[in-house]
Each structure stands twice: as C-alpha cells, then as structure tokens.
Amino acid sequence: MAAVEPELNIGEGLLALATLLSAPPEGPQEEEEGEASSSPGRSLGPGHIGAPKAEVGPTAAAQVQVKPGNTKGIWSADEVPEGSQYDDPWDPREQPEYEVLFKQQVGPEDMFLGMSRKDPSTACCEDMLIKIKLPGTKASDITLDIQEKVLDLRSPQKKLLLHLPHPVDAESGRACFLQEKGLLEVTLRMKRELDFINFA
Structure with missing residues (x-):
C-alpha cells in the first residue's frame, strides 16, 4: 500500500481544480442520492483543493490573545485623528x-x-x-x-x-x-x- 503524501503538489492541485470546474451543474432536486454521489465532481468543493487542513482544537483557540480595552470599538483612540x-x-x-x-x-x-x-x-x-x-x-x-x-x-x-x-x-x-x-x-x-x- 502506497504512502499518502501530506501535501498536494501544484499539478495535483490544478487537476483537482479542473475536476471541480468541469463537473456538471447540479440538476433538479428530484435526483436520487445515488445519482448525485455517483459523479465525482459533485462531491468536491473549494475546501477540497490542496492538502487537508488540521482541525483547530481548544488549545489553539486558547493561544489567541485579545488586547485589553474596549473590544466593541471599531478604532482605538490612537487611530482617530485629533479635531x-x-x-x-x-x-x-x-x-x-x-x-x-x-x-x-x-x-x-x-x-x-x-x-x-x-x-x-x-x-x-x-x-x-x-x-x-x-x-x-x-x-x-x-x-x-x-x-x-x-x-x-x-x-x-x-x-x-x-x-x-x-x-x-x-x-x-x-x-x-x-x-x-x-x-x-x-x-x-x-x-x-x-x-x-x-x-x-
């Protein structure tokens, strides 16, 4: 069994994009689930291009630091010009x-x-x-x-x-x-x- 590379090279990424773009548009809602899943292009989306991303867990979210102060303001007091x-x-x-x-x-x-x-x-x-x-x-x-x-x-x-x-x-x-x-x-x-x- 061949090892799977963690990242796609440029050629594989372009092929995946071509497959996504050449897929026929989805038909009416009456199609059965079996017909929709038989076409390989219909199961792909923009998130499938490139290497799979690692999911962000609670430890990564805890590392984000928020600056103290009013978080509801659009600009800080230093960014607003006087006058x-x-x-x-x-x-x-x-x-x-x-x-x-x-x-x-x-x-x-x-x-x-x-x-x-x-x-x-x-x-x-x-x-x-x-x-x-x-x-x-x-x-x-x-x-x-x-x-x-x-x-x-x-x-x-x-x-x-x-x-x-x-x-x-x-x-x-x-x-x-x-x-x-x-x-x-x-x-x-x-x-x-x-x-x-x-x-x-």
Missing part, C-alpha cells in the same frame, strides 16, 4: 484652496560657509507656512483655531479642517491676512521628536 469632532459633513460651505510650505531660518554662515548641518530638506525646517485663499472675505469674519495637529478655519463662505503633517506649537503661531490678495498666511513653529538632532 475630527469639529468636522461636519453636512456643512454646505466649500473648502478653500490652500498650500502648505516649510520655512527655514538660515544665515550667511549657512548659505556661504556651510557651517551648520542644515540642508534643504523639510527635516531642517523650523516653521510651517500655510497659505489659504479667501477671496471676498474680511478679516473680522475669519475664525481660526490652532491645535497641536489640527488647523480649523471658518468663514461665512469657506470651511477648512486641516490635519497638519507635523505637530506644532499652538501658542507661538502667528497669522497675517492680506486683504488685497484675499490670502491668509499662518506661520506655525513645528515641534517634532528629532528636532534636537536636526538643529544641533
């Missing part, structure tokens, strides 16, 4: 055009002598500049709220909830509204984990 509680999907106001730029404080020793370790990358930038186009808006109509990771701007016609790419110092930011251009410029000082290395 999303202010976003109203039913607000008809449109989002203004904006641009996020990075600013670097450089001196002659950086530009001509290369005495510091600064380079043109955003890792060596200290400030984040956000330019928001608000045509036809007065400065008194703008409400601006800055948090560590969120910029929330509201005006009668526009609404912007921007999740910032880097955490910022909300207390030291400054904003300037250019009425003739209809442009609001918000400058925020970034505070990142590795700034003490990049600015050393």
